[in-house]
Amino acid sequence: MSASAGTEPSPRVLAVHGALIVVIATACFWLGSAHSPLPAPALLSEIAVGVCFAAAGLAAWRLRPRSRTGVWMLALGYVVSIHNPYGFRLPDDLPGHPLLVVAGGVTLWLQYAMAGHVLMAYPSGRLTDRAGRALVACGYLLAVAGSVLLLTTRVPDRPACMPACYESPVRLVGDRQLYLHLKAVITVAWVLLAIVALAVLVRRAARSGPRQRRVLGFATGVSGVSVALFTVFGLIVTTGSPRSPLGAFFHYGHHWGAVIALPVPFFFGLLRERLAFASVGALVGRLEHASADTVESALRETLRDPTLRVAFPLADGLVDGNGRPYDPGSDGGRSLTPLGDPPVAVLVHDPDLEEHRELLDAAAVAARLALDNARLHAQVRAQLAEVQASRQRITTAADAERQRLERDLHDGAQQRLLGVGLTLGVLRGRLTSPAERELVGELERELRSAIWELRELAQGIRPAVLTDQGLAPALAALARRSGTRVGVDVRVGRRLDPVIEATAYYLVSEALQNVTKHARGAGARVSASLDGERLTVEVADDGPGGASVRAGAGLRGLLDRVEAVGGQLEISSPPGRGTTLRAELPCA
Structure with missing residues (x-):
């Protein structure tokens, strides 16, 4: 030759x-x-x-x-x-x-x-x-x-x-x-x-x-x-x-x-390769207003590789079109082709495509602008995912701190106050003067009020019944303590993640407090059900309605808390027809 x-x-x-x-x-x-x-x-x-x-x-x-x-x-x-x-x-x-x-x-x-x-x-x-x-x-x-x-x-x-x-x-x-x-x-x-x-x-x-x-x-x-x-x-x-x-x-x-x-x-x-070259021209028109998923799908079809993936390089590694971290090694035996210098995107594809470099380069040039836009979208999604993860970490840390405070109040200050009450009871039994006995009795009443307020404070931070027994008993106890008529229907057959249980509990607690504060005399219904990996919590009342997220910090805080754990909160409150809060929380 x-x-x-x-x-x-x-x-x-x-x-x-x-x-x-x-x-x-x-x-x-x-x-x-x-x-x-x-x-x-x-x-x-x-x-x-x-x-x-x-x-x-x-x-x-x-x-x-x-x-x-x-x-x-x-x-x-x-x-x-x-x-x-x-x-x-x-x-x-x-x-x-x-x-x-x-x-x-x-x-x-x-x-x-x-x-x-x-x-x-x-x-x-x-x-x-x-x-x-x-x-x-x-x-x-x-x-x-x-x-x-x-x-x-x-x-x-x-x-x-x-x-x-x-x-x-x-x-x-x-x-x-x-x-x-x-x-x-x-x-x-x-x-x-x-x-x-x-x-x-x-x-x-x-x-x-x-x-x-x-x-x-x-x-x-x-x-x-x-x-x-x-x-x-x-x-x-x-x-x-x-x-x-x-x-x-x-x-x-x-x-x-x-x-x-x-x-x-x-x-x-x-x-097949020549036909793929012919389809590169049509690729430009298809990708004019394409999302990351559309770019990936179009490149798969043009390059005749149904397993092709598009990844985008960020400072801390590769992410997919949804902004999630992506490890090319998880697919096994794949080839990586960076597009551009510095690379706008990385194609993870069948190694056979290395033999068709001209086709690969032509498709990459045609998709360059769309890939650049998709990279920006992936970057925004990655940042959003990081913000959501950060919010969830903050929520988890706050719940852990509440649980610690509740435990410290229950096992520390509350026990000491109970000890003081016992001591006052012994002192009152030894006194002979009615005036002195009456004074000690007054101290005991004030002490019992302080203990009751301390227990209410501890229950508001994170109730022990929620930690020890789970969501159903905690919601039942919450309904009994509320100042309104509450019907409870909880169908949760297992313990859930502590953060999810706390989110559901505080959602119901805030909703019942709003009923007591803004719809005195109204009745309420609380329901919670587990369907697969989704927990649905609903609180409905027959009050005057008209509640809005913009009206106060309470509902705004609930919305932030639910979204922080990856859930969704719907608020329906037409004037004169009551208020319904419905939250869906992930339990996977």
Whole structure:
């Protein structure tokens, strides 16, 4: 080759290779027409196989210079074309016949090794896995060893040999049985190698991404047919008569099956890429007013990769279109392509797209402005998520501090005041003066009032019944202490997160206080139910209505508290028709 794989070939290089293939094919046809007993259609069929591989290789090399597939298919076309005269049954006294026999005996097996190489390295032309490299190495080793062994032991069996019977000019051992046994063993080894290669292709297609699986699946299916034809042909060569019509059918069948199995899937993938290029223009119009989700969906469709993700780099890492932290390693085996410098976005995609860099770059340029807008949206969403998380942390810390204060009041100051009350009771029993006893009694009454107020304060901070028994008993106790008629219906069968329980409790507490303050004499209904991972709390009264978040800090504080834990609060208070507070709180 006059140009290396991975570089774009010049028109002169392609023209030279094309002319050389035409010269070889013409020479083969002239040689077969002049000296072979085979009819012209059979000659053309043999010659066309090599020409097809070479033409497909030149086209693939020109259209996809980054891939080595075109170069390998061109090389395979040369090998098949050089091998062609070996199957023409040329006369033994033809000048140069010994050289044709040696060249044909070597290329007979080399073409199978090279076909396996192209197939195992498909579609990039590179052997990327250990199994593929091992199989290709075995194929070349078997081709070289088999050629040497058969050429040095060849004793042709005139009635049964296929495709032609020639005396070997380099024969060293003239043992016919040894030759036939070696030929059978080598043929079976090729069949087994082909079956293992097909199994590796099936496994590779099953483990590949959706984008590559479509192309690999097609190539694997066609290769399976070719391997089946080759297997039957090998059995016929080993045990039957390869010169029978059935043997000829499978001989030509597995050759043309290889022609279909190698170039056709490559051009199928190339056609898909060209269609994807055509859709890049439409991508611009679709992304004019696109959101982050729309950009991701449009790029998936254009690049034919349903697993593609768009991530946006921020100071503390990558985030997705919703502003949530994103770890590319969580998807496993993905490739990352930064867009821009500094990168506006990062595409997380199927590794197969690395072989279609032009398409990837074209789609990225078309989506650049939309991705920039989506990045800003993702940044805002990430900041909003951080604000919400901060509010929730503040709420959690405030509840923990309330619980600590309630515990300190209950176990500290309240217990000391109760101790003082007991001491006053003992002192009052020892006094004899009525005036003094009355004074101590007055102190005891003031002390009981102080203890009751302290308990009310502790209950307002965070009631112990909520901490110890849960939401249902706490709401029931709250209803009993309220200064209005309250019906309670709580259907929560398990303990919830302490922050969620506290939010629900303070929602009901604030609502009942508003009823007592602004709708004296009105009745109220409190309900709470757990549906899956959502807690719904509702407080309704039959008061005058007209409540508004803007009217006071109480409802505004409730709204902030509910939103801080990721919930939603709805307030319905039409004038004259009562007030209803309905909150939905996440419990996941």
